[in-house]
Amino acid sequence: MSTTTSLLLGLVFSTGTAALNNGVGKLPALGFNTWNLYQCDYTADILLEQAQAIVDHGLLKAGYNNFMLDDCYSLKERDGDGKIVEDPEKFPKGMKHFTKSLAKLGFRAGIYSDAGYRTCGGFPGSYGNEAKDLETFADWGFEYLKYDNCYIPFDNVTEENVYGRYVRMADAIEARARETESAPIQLAVCEWGWQQPWRWAGRLGQSWRIGGDIRPWWSALSAILNQASFFVGETTGFYARNDLDMLEVGNTGIGTPPGNLTYDEAKSHFTAWALLKSPLLIGSDMASASEETVEILGNEDILRINQDPEVGEAIAPFRWGHNADYTWDPDHPAEYWTGNSSYGVVFMILNTHDEPRQMAFNLTESWAIRAGRVYSVYDMWAHTENGTAYRNISLTLPPHGVAAVLLNDAGPEPDAAEPYCAVWWQCSYPNGTYYSN
Known part of the structure; x- marks a missing residue:
């Protein structure tokens, strides 16, 4: 039996969409992602300050326990053995020290790579090195992989479309988990929605991006919700969810001047992302977070719907x-x-x-x-x-x-309540006469 075939046999079905139940990612991930706030401009110490701020604000206790290291963490070229090497200026004590520091605070560490030759930032991608890179990520201490879609090889090299390039990493994850008898690394597909990943990505991982990068202004959020309006409710379940991109609640530092949402817009953003069962990964500065930002992100009533252990589907x-x-x-x-x-x-x-x-x-x-x-x-x-x-x-x-x-x-409802039917169309008396209010 091929690896891909055995992978497909692990599918379960929830609310009409294929969902890969391989033991990880039943519920949406909560945590922090480095990209929107820092892009490539960070060090380990700066990131650990953010992690500590999340703890200090009580958000780790609220469930935000994933810390996602996005692009730009490595040198531009692999070493002589073909391995990705962490940037020694950003991580002077090494990547293992960084993930161990996160673990001491209570976080699960996630990392980023790409299904092409290079990441979107121009660093080594994982095409052709899927198994080798997984070993590196696991050795460093990462348990979660955001997998992007830049620098795509020519068609006559891959002889595959987007789906096939992502299958390579999904197969490598399954093979490594089986060979090492360990939990698989959780896979987050970042395909940007061009090929309708909500129709296929659940066969490979636990979440998938539905569009381009988010921006912290209302028109960007509104456009994402418009897209989600047409399919999210029907394609979300346990182990399978649409990723609407990061939470831009609070100070984001993006744009000139920085674009920040109003308080009411931030509440709408958080509410929609949470109730649509998107992963909730903070993309704003928690070290300078206001009380209002912490209040929004820490709303226990909204979070318990996002993290519902019995009902996996999203609102529609x-x-x-x-x-x-x-x-x-x-x-x-x-x-x-x-x-x-x-x-x-x-x-x-x-x-x-x-x-x-x-x-x-x-x-x-x-x-x-x-x-x-x-x-x-x-x-x-x-x-x-x-x-x-x-x-x-x-x-x-x-x-x-x-x-x-x-x-x-x-x-x-009260016996005297009228009209007799809340929706009167074709409402009738026992003798078959229609009632009209």
Whole structure:
């Protein structure tokens, strides 16, 4: 049996998408990624300061226990044995010392490579060296691999498309785990969405990027959510999730001047990423994080939905709102979302406009709601019980603001409730006469 064939036999299926259950990555990863904040300008000491800040702010305790070292950590060329060599100026005590320092703080270390000849930053990629590089990464102490898609070899070299180039690393991960009788390195596919990785990447790893690099301004977040509106709810489950890219909550340092989100935009960003079950990897400066930034990232009510041990699927749109349903609009993605969880029925309402809006929905627009019932309403941002509701909920949201509520069944609705059906279309009396309200 070939390696690829045996890999495919390990598939399980969740909510309609293939998911590789190889013992790692059942739930979305939480942690920090170095790229957006530093790109290539960092040292081990600078990164460990970020790790310590995450601990000091209580976010490690909240679950942010992955520390992802992105591009630019190595020398430009391999050594005489063909191995990747850490940059001695950035890591003067060596990479093992760096990962051991992270482990002492409580972090699992992740690293970056590429399915081409070089990484996007021009450092050695792993094409043709997959097994060798895995040995290096494991020896250094890394357990998680973000795998990019730059510097692609010619077609007559690979005789494969994107999928085949990623299979090479997935096969190497499986082979190493089997030969060493160890847990496989977790694989995060970073293909940027050009070849619809949500359709195939779950066969190889536990997460996949759905688009290009994020930027810390509303139009960039809105465009990502617009794309996600069309498939995320149907392609997410345990061991299989769409990666909407890093969290840009707080000081990012990107742009001139630096682009930072408003408080309400940051709440919307975090809420959407978490409830869509994306990995939550912080891309902003935690050493200078404000109380508001820590409050947003540490929202336990939102995080417990992202990390739900019993329900793996993401929320999905039930109505677009500003546009007719299924309208492609990067400025106005779907605004009304719902899904199930272990803790109740989840609703997320987004105001995609630049001004405050009154927004309302019928509870039975959600597939997870029972008609004819009253529901208790819990606000996942105010952390308050807000009484009960039946039939409809109405709320006012600030520009680019969000509401995230959790509903739980609180019994039958009042006997005198009218109209008789929340959605009147084809609602009928026992004799077959239609009821119209």
